[in-house]
Amino acid sequence: xxGLALTHALHERGITAxxxxxxxxWRPEGTGIYLPGNAxxxxxxxxxxxxxxxxxxxxxxxxxxxxxxxxxxxxxxxxIWGGVGACVEMHRADLHEAMRSATSNVAVRLGxxxxxxxxxxxxxxxxxxxxxxxxxxxxGADGIRSAVRRLAFGAAQPRFLNQxxxxxxxxxxxxxxxxxxxxGTGRTFVTHALGNGRxxxxxxxxxxxxxxxxxxWRELFAGYAEPVPMLLALGEGAYRSPIEEVxxxxxxxxGVVLIGDAAHASSPNMAQGAAxxxxxxxxxxxxxxxxxxxxxxxxxxxxxEDRRRERVRWVQDQTHRRDRTRRLPAALRNxxxxxxxxxxxxxxxxPLLPPP
Numbered sequence: 001x002x003g004l005a006l007t008h009a010l011h012e013r014g015i016t017a018x019x020x021x022x023x024x025x026w027r028p029e030g031t032g033i034y035l036p037g038n039a040x041x042x043x044x045x046x047x048x049x050x051x052x053x054x055x056x057x058x059x060x061x062x063x064x065x066x067x068x069x070x071x072x073x074x075x076x077x078x079x080i081w082g083g084v085g086a087c088v089e090m091h092r093a094d095l096h097e098a099m100r101s102a103t104s105n106v107a108v109r110l111g112x113x114x115x116x117x118x119x120x121x122x123x124x125x126x127x128x129x130x131x132x133x134x135x136x137x138x139x140g141a142d143g144i145r146s147a148v149r150r151l152a153f154g155a156a157q158p159r160f161l162n163q164x165x166x167x168x169x170x171x172x173x174x175x176x177x178x179x180x181x182x183x184g185t186g187r188t189f190v191t192h193a194l195g196n197g198r199x200x201x202x203x204x205x206x207x208x209x210x211x212x213x214x215x216x217w218r219e220l221f222a223g224y225a226e227p228v229p230m231l232l233a234l235g236e237g238a239y240r241s242p243i244e245e246v247x248x249x250x251x252x253x254x255g256v257v258l259i260g261d262a263a264h265a266s267s268p269n270m271a272q273g274a275a276x277x278x279x280x281x282x283x284x285x286x287x288x289x290x291x292x293x294x295x296x297x298x299x300x301x302x303x304x305e306d307r308r309r310e311r312v313r314w315v316q317d318q319t320h321r322r323d324r325t326r327r328l329p330a331a332l333r334n335x336x337x338x339x340x341x342x343x344x345x346x347x348x349x350x351p352l353l354p355p356p
Contacts, residue, residue, distance in 0.1 A: 002260030002277035003141035004099040007106050009046050009285030020127065024111035026100065030092030031167040031239060032192050032200025034179065037081030038352045039275035040088060045282045052098045056088035057195030059179050064337055067184045069225035072334055073341025080346060084353055089192045089200065091169065117151040123255035137297055138256045144246060146262035152253050158244035161267055164212055165204040166238040170231060173199045182228065185330055187220050189228055201231050206327065210242045243267055245316060252301040259284060264312045267319035270348065276312055279356035283307050311356065318348045
């Protein structure tokens with residue numbers, strides 16, 4: 001997401017870039033993705049809103065229930081995000097395809113990644129296809145296990161957040177039309193309406209064991225009210241992954257910059273991974289365009305990091321707070337959500353309402 005967004009933004013500003021992708025073929029994969037209002041605003045700033053949201057399903061409310069289906073919080077999203085952007089759900093493959101269609105005039109070298117990144121005034125880069133080239137700037141938009149981060153900065157391995165998750169998409173549920181989380185003790189099951197009866201299911205479970213193998217994960221949600229049992233019956237092939245974050249102390253080195261998950265991957269409980277990546281791309285393209293007037297690239301990179309650091313830190317801090325709230329004793333957590341759920345939501349997202 002970060003790489004395609006930046007590619008488009010740079011091309012629109014007349015800045016050429018070589019784009020490499022480790023996958024040997026263009027085969028968008030994944031499950032679902034929720035884009036809050038600030039993500040859609042970033043798409044608008046990037047000139048990508050129309051092409052992306054044409055494939056998305058608008059979400060009008062977010063609900064939090066207990067496992068028996070009793071409502072703890074029901075939040076109408078328009079009063080919160082209406083002045084910023086729509087909140088939408090879509091299949092991740094549709095997002096990738098939409099963004100690739102907007103960058104189809106930019107060549108992508110598939111099946112290629114970096115083997116060397118030597119920061120400097122001219123950055124020396126080695127590739128798996130045997131080539132070595134020099135660049136004014138190298139952007140690491142290569143995800144949570146970024147090769148650019150490892151080669152140029154040599155630190156900040158992803159940190160396990162004591163949760164694992166399962167994700168999958170099902171068809172045939174037209175009655176599911178919103179975003180609903182069902183919170184239990186140490187586990188949460190979320191349904192996201194993708195439109196036309198498709199539903200993105202996300203489940204997570206608290207554990208200190210990143211390789212947890214306690215049997216069929218679906219048994220963790222035994223006793224949850226419908227439609228969870230029907231959805232679980234279709235989840236045998238769910239994609240499983242640990243939930244991790246990246247707390248990279250520096251995002252820039254001479255001629256090198258990190259964006260998106262490569263710089264600051266975080267828990268998905270704020271649904272801000274794609275939003276922060278899109279905002280990163282917009283801000284980086286903007287400062288690089290300004291630098292063509294004679295400003296050194298190092299100044300542009302410093303400006304990028306200064307503009308983005310506090311906003312990203314807020315998101316990561318809030319994900320930690322939200323996880324602590326979810327881990328409260330069920331009675332106390334449910335009481336807090338009933339009495340102050342919308343107020344808490346507004347407080348968590350308030351700093352993200354102004355533009356990046």
